[in-house]
Amino acid sequence: MFSDSMSRSVPRLVLAAVAYRYGPTPVIDRVDLEIDAGERIGILGRSGVGKSTLLQIMAGLVAPSAGGVRLDGAPARGPVPGCTVMFQRPALLPWASVLDNVLLPARLSGRRDRAACEAPARRLLDDLGLAERADAKPHQLSGGQQQRVALARALASEPSILLLDEPFSALDPEMRASLRADVLRLARARDLTLIVVTHDLADVAALAARAVVLDGRPARIAADFALNDDAEANLRRRLGALPRPVSGVTGRAA
Numbered sequence: 549m550f551s552d553s554m555s556r557s558v559p560r561l562v563l564a565a566v567a568y569r570y571g572p573t574p575v576i577d578r579v580d581l582e583i584d585a586g587e588r589i590g591i592l593g594r595s596g597v598g599k600s601t602l603l604q605i606m607a608g609l610v611a612p613s614a615g616g617v618r619l620d621g622a623p624a625r626g627p628v629p630g631c632t633v634m635f636q637r638p639a640l641l642p643w644a645s646v647l648d649n650v651l652l653p654a655r656l657s658g659r660r661d662r663a664a665c666e667a668p669a670r671r672l673l674d675d676l677g678l679a680e681r682a683d684a685k686p687h688q689l690s691g692g693q694q695q696r697v698a699l700a701r702a703l704a705s706e707p708s709i710l711l712l713d714e715p716f717s718a719l720d721p722e723m724r725a726s727l728r729a730d731v732l733r734l735a736r737a738r739d740l741t742l743i744v745v746t747h748d749l750a751d752v753a754a755l756a757a758r759a760v761v762l763d764g765r766p767a768r769i770a771a772d773f774a775l776n777d778d779a780e781a782n783l784r785r786r787l788g789a790l791p792r793p794v795s796g797v798t799g800r801a802a
C-alpha cells in the first residue's frame with residue numbers, strides 16, 4: 549500500500565478488508581486495496597490464487613463474503629457504475645454483425661436511438677482497424693480481431709474503469725503485443741482506470757504503472773509496488789524478492 553494514501557483525495561475504488569469463500573473454502577482473505585482514478589494496475593499471482601474472483605468483486609459482479617467495495621467514497625452494491633470487464637474469450641454474439649455486437653451495451657441499456665449510437669461505435673471500430681469489417685459476423689474474423697471487437701464493445705459503454713481478465717492469453721505473441729498496444733493507447737486517450745489480471749509479466753510491464761501480487765491460500769496481497777521505466781526488470785526483481793516464488797507467472801521477464 550502506498551504510504552502517502554492518507555494525504556491524497558478519496559481513491560476512486562477501494563476494497564476494504566475484502567474476503568471471499570466458495571462454500572466453506574476461503575479463497576481471499578482481508579484484501580485492502582486503494583485505486584486512484586486513472587491508475588493502471590496489473591494483478592499477478594499463480595493460477596487459482598483468486599485473481600479473477602477479486603476482479604469480479606471489484607466490478608461488483610460478485611459480492612464479497614466479508615468487507616466491502618467503495619466507489620468514490622460510497623459503498624458499492626451490485627455492478628459498479630462505470631466499470632466494464634473484458635474477459636479472456638471475446639464472447640461475441642455469433643449471429644450478430646461486428647457493429648451490432650459493439651452496439652449491444654447501448655441496446656441493453658435501453659437506448660433506441662440507433663443512429664446516435666452508431667457513429668461512436670463505428671469510430672471505435674475505425675480506431676481498432678475494423679472499419680471494413682463492421683458488417684462481418686464474428687466467425688469471419690481472426691481471434692485477435694474478435695478480441696478487438698470485444699474491446700470496442702467494452703469501450704462503447706464509455707466506462708471509467710476497465711477491468712481485463714487475461715484478455716490476451718488466447719492470442720499469439722504478435723497479436724498479443726499489438727492488442728496490448730491498442731488497449732494502452734485507448735485507455736490513455738480516455739484516462740481510464742485500467743486493471744489487468746494476467747499471468748504474463750510482459751502484460752503488466754506494458755500496461756501497468758503498479759503491480760499487485762496475490763499469494764497464499766486464502767490469498768492476500770503479497771506485494772504492491774510502483775513500476776518504473778524498466779518495468780520488466782523491476783517486476784522480476786520484486787517477484788524474486790518475495791518470501792515464496794510466484795509460480796505460473798510467465799513472460800520474457802519471468
Ligand SMILES: Nc1ncnc2c1ncn2[C@@H]1O[C@H](COP(=O)(O)OP(=O)(O)OP(=O)(O)O)[C@@H](O)[C@H]1O
Binds near residue numbers: 594596600
Ligand atoms: N464457482 C466456484 N466454486 C468453487 N470454487 C471455485 C469457483 N470458482 C473458482 N473457484 C476456486 O477459487 C480459486 C480462485 O479462482 P480464480 O478463478 O479466482 O483464480 P485465478 O487466480 O483467477 O486463476 P487462473 O489464473 O487460473 O485464472 C481457485 O482455487 C478455484 O478453483
